[in-house]
Amino acid sequence: MGFYELQQRFAKTCPALGLIGNTPLVRVDCFKEELPDVEIYAKMEAFNPGGSLKDRSVAYMVMAALESGELDATRTILDSSSGNAGIAYAWLGAALGIPVTLVIPDNASVERKKRILAHGATIHYTRAQDGYDETLREVRKLNDADPDRYFYANQYANDYNWRAHYETTAEEIWEQTDGRVTHFVTGVGTGGTITGVGRKLKEKNSRVRIECVVPDAFPGIEGLKPLKDPHDIVPELLDKSVIDRMWDADVDEAWEMNQRLARVGLFAGQSTGAYLAGARAVAKEAQNAVIVILLNDIGERYMSTRLWDA
Numbered sequence: 001m002g003f004y005e006l007q008q009r010f011a012k013t014c015p016a017l018g019l020i021g022n023t024p025l026v027r028v029d030c031f032k033e034e035l036p037d038v039e040i041y042a043k044m045e046a047f048n049p050g051g052s053l054k055d056r057s058v059a060y061m062v063m064a065a066l067e068s069g070e071l072d073a074t075r076t077i078l079d080s081s082s083g084n085a086g087i088a089y090a091w092l093g094a095a096l097g098i099p100v101t102l103v104i105p106d107n108a109s110v111e112r113k114k115r116i117l118a119h120g121a122t123i124h125y126t127r128a129q130d131g132y133d134e135t136l137r138e139v140r141k142l143n144d145a146d147p148d149r150y151f152y153a154n155q156y157a158n159d160y161n162w163r164a165h166y167e168t169t170a171e172e173i174w175e176q177t178d179g180r181v182t183h184f185v186t187g188v189g190t191g192g193t194i195t196g197v198g199r200k201l202k203e204k205n206s207r208v209r210i211e212c213v214v215p216d217a218f219p220g221i222e223g224l225k226p227l228k229d230p231h232d233i234v235p236e237l238l239d240k241s242v243i244d245r246m247w248d249a250d251v252d253e254a255w256e257m258n259q260r261l262a263r264v265g266l267f268a269g270q271s272t273g274a275y276l277a278g279a280r281a282v283a284k285e286a287q288n289a290v291i292v293i294l295l296n297d298i299g300e301r302y303m304s305t306r307l308w309d310a
Ligand SMILES: Cc1ncc(COP(=O)(O)O)c(C=O)c1O
Pocket: 052, 054, 082, 083, 084, 085, 187, 188, 189, 190, 191, 192, 193, 194, 222, 223, 224, 269, 271, 272, 296, 297
């Protein structure tokens, strides 16, 4: 059963589930003078009920597990997250009446932590300086110690993560651009977005380019992995074959892009700034490009960080 069928079925008992997806696509006018021939669009993932792109993946993983019987209300949903997936699990678990336990790094913004706790989920913290991978090691330890208690969703390896973007995000981008999209600029947290959207857009038109931004420092940009670090665990589901090019995302430039977005009325989180910096770099080289990025989450989620200090 596909995403939309499961969504329809579960929305009967959990109406908020029906609100996930079908987000608007808006034109971003930051570079009108500098790059007049290029169209850049942002897909407003902050419009999802949990306020981020991760609602799609988390909902699909949870719905599929409920459907298969792997998950029921006697178990606890368990996963690691940089924050946004954690919020998605937390609100969805609360809406479905299923307990949730999350492992997140302690540098996740206080806005994320408070929201997760507000929905009644339990948080285990790891030290930020040990990297996102420490959350993976910790979540495995918890699961191994009590496997019958948990449904370990494992968003880094669960195929429903990338399939959510393959079946929904990418289809919406294709329809909303009338098939004109030439470049999709994104990054890697779990690899769900790039793998799902990349595969589907390339099936639609093999000439669509998938451009991947990678932060040049850690901890640099919440949500994005520093893939170039040889010690960094590469997500199991990441399909590197869809990536046409990697771009270094300079953290200062990414934050400057957040400010520029704010000045045209769009208020986004850190990773969106990095995606826009990538889009600008692509736009400088491409003629008549139609570039799509995700507005991954809303800027308010970062009020307690240095992002808006400038
Ligand atoms: C703010 C933000 N940006 C980007 C990403 C990367 O998305 P994905 O996990 O699909 O690679 C995530 C999620 O991990 C995120 O929370």
